[in-house]
Amino acid sequence: MKRIAVLGSTGSIGTQALEVAAAHPDRFRVVALAAHHNDRLLAEQLDRFRPALAVLADGEAADRLRGHYRGPAKIMAGEEGLIAAATLAEADTVLTSLVGFAGLRPTLAAIEAGKNIALANKETLVAAGELVTAAARRRGVAILPVDSEHSAILQCLQGEGRAGVRRLILTASGGPFRERAKETLPRVTVSECLKHPNWSMGRKITVDSATLANKGLEVIEARWLFDMDYDAIDVVVHPQSIIHSMVEFVDGSVMAQLGRPDMRLPIQYAFSFPDRWPADFARLDFTALSALTFAPPDTDRFPALAMGYEAGRRGGTAPCVFNAANEAAVNAFLSGEITFTAITASVRRALDAHADVASPTLADLCAADEWARAFVARIIPELK
Numbered sequence: 001m002k003r004i005a006v007l008g009s010t011g012s013i014g015t016q017a018l019e020v021a022a023a024h025p026d027r028f029r030v031v032a033l034a035a036h037h038n039d040r041l042l043a044e045q046l047d048r049f050r051p052a053l054a055v056l057a058d059g060e061a062a063d064r065l066r067g068h069y070r071g072p073a074k075i076m077a078g079e080e081g082l083i084a085a086a087t088l089a090e091a092d093t094v095l096t097s098l099v100g101f102a103g104l105r106p107t108l109a110a111i112e113a114g115k116n117i118a119l120a121n122k123e124t125l126v127a128a129g130e131l132v133t134a135a136a137r138r139r140g141v142a143i144l145p146v147d148s149e150h151s152a153i154l155q156c157l158q159g160e161g162r163a164g165v166r167r168l169i170l171t172a173s174g175g176p177f178r179e180r181a182k183e184t185l186p187r188v189t190v191s192e193c194l195k196h197p198n199w200s201m202g203r204k205i206t207v208d209s210a211t212l213a214n215k216g217l218e219v220i221e222a223r224w225l226f227d228m229d230y231d232a233i234d235v236v237v238h239p240q241s242i243i244h245s246m247v248e249f250v251d252g253s254v255m256a257q258l259g260r261p262d263m264r265l266p267i268q269y270a271f272s273f274p275d276r277w278p279a280d281f282a283r284l285d286f287t288a289l290s291a292l293t294f295a296p297p298d299t300d301r302f303p304a305l306a307m308g309y310e311a312g313r314r315g316g317t318a319p320c321v322f323n324a325a326n327e328a329a330v331n332a333f334l335s336g337e338i339t340f341t342a343i344t345a346s347v348r349r350a351l352d353a354h355a356d357v358a359s360p361t362l363a364d365l366c367a368a369d370e371w372a373r374a375f376v377a378r379i380i381p382e383l384k
């Protein structure tokens with residue numbers, strides 16, 4: 001029986017994780033649920049899954065929940081509440097499915113409390129890969145990827161020795177603007193950007209897929225999850241999102257993991273690992289697939305991927321700045337303050353202006369995160 005705490009239960013990954021839990025009632029007990037401000041959906045989830053603890057990071061939303069929720073769960077608010085959910089004695093596994101750098105402290109707290117991590121919140125590993133993986137090693141806990149590419153790689157690596165691996169090959173859909181001319185990109189709208197060709201996801205990651213920053217984040221995530229050099233992590237555009245990623249071995253053989261694009265499979269695998277549990281979510285009808293195609297990423301139209309590699313290779317606080325500047329710029333794009341291409345321009349300027357700190361502490365990372373957000377806020381008027 002897995003006893004899970006879900007941080008970000010009202011989002012795309014969180015709700016699908018609860019579907020997985022509901023499909024296997026004999027395998028899961030949900031012991032804590034946490035979200036940001038969606039008190040109505042959280043209340044429905046509390047009635048259905050009956051956890052001991054409910055958290056809303058937003059204090060006013062937590063007060064609203066207290067006003068209408070009549071069940072037995074304890075209600076907490078703020079980062080204190082997120083950390084209580086992440087460290088709850090009844091939990092053995094924490095699913096980190098909240099968005100952004102806000103996931104870092106709760107994830108570190110969960111690791112320190114000895115919880116295994118089912119990691120969807122890639123921004124945590126990008127910003128603080130060294131710190132988080134070192135803590136997990138020290139505490140002897142597993143960090144199991146939920147991200148589809150990294151789940152695919154983990155599946156391809158089963159039964160393989162590390163010395164046999166030549167390179168990891170992450171697939172990228174290319175996003176909604178894969179075929180758009182470069183000169184049209186400054187004028188694309190938020191609603192066009194939010195139409196991912198294959199996946200239904202939260203707003204932030206959907207914008208990241210469109211800029212290819214998502215793949216930059218995923219390259220850094222792969223570096224830390226699988227302890228690989230950046231030179232041994234490649235990206236190939238595969239518009240159908242049927243192959244979720246691949247591993248090439250030293251003899252030239254390639255293993256790939258395939259399935260319909262449905263996150264319930266990688267979510268379930270993060271919980272069932274190393275076993276497999278029955279599911280039909282991602283089953284393929286090969287006779288209905290017309291083609292699986294591949295192309296190199298276009299780093300001229302989508303420079304964010306190359307910036308991810310650059311930040312990762314620089315190390316220290318650079319990946320944290322890459323992530324924080326991107327988070328701030330995506331928010332500014334979503335609220336209509338800047339154009340689509342200004343997202344990547346903001347990240348470029350933040351990386352150029354930042355003085356990297358090597359081997360950063362948590363305090364250094366928090367300072368770099370704050371610096372990058374303030375930097376982007378300052379340059380927004382110039383980008384309009």
Ligand SMILES: NC(=O)C1=CN([C@@H]2O[C@H](COP(=O)(O)OP(=O)(O)OC[C@H]3O[C@@H](n4cnc5c(N)ncnc54)[C@H](OP(=O)(O)O)[C@@H]3O)[C@@H](O)[C@H]2O)C=CC1
Binds near residue numbers: 007035146199201
């Ligand atoms: N969606 C997907 O298919 C995939 C997502 N991921 C990663 O998973 C993570 C979640 O993505 P996704 O589910 O799409 O995002 P969503 O925006 O759909 O959901 C985010 C969830 O996190 C909560 N949340 C947001 N900010 C905070 C905060 N500061 N404190 C507490 N809770 C917070 C939200 O609560 P509320 O609803 O109350 O606002 C919501 O429950 C991201 O890191 C993303 O990159 C990775 C691979 C695939």
Ligand SMILES: CC(=O)[C@@H](O)[C@H](O)COP(=O)(O)O
Binds near residue numbers: 148171173205215
């Ligand atoms: C489902 C998932 O894992 C996303 O990260 C997805 O990969 C996004 O698609 P892109 O390949 O367009 O970034």
Ligand SMILES: [Mn+2]
Binds near residue numbers: 147148149218
């Ligand atoms: Mn992914």
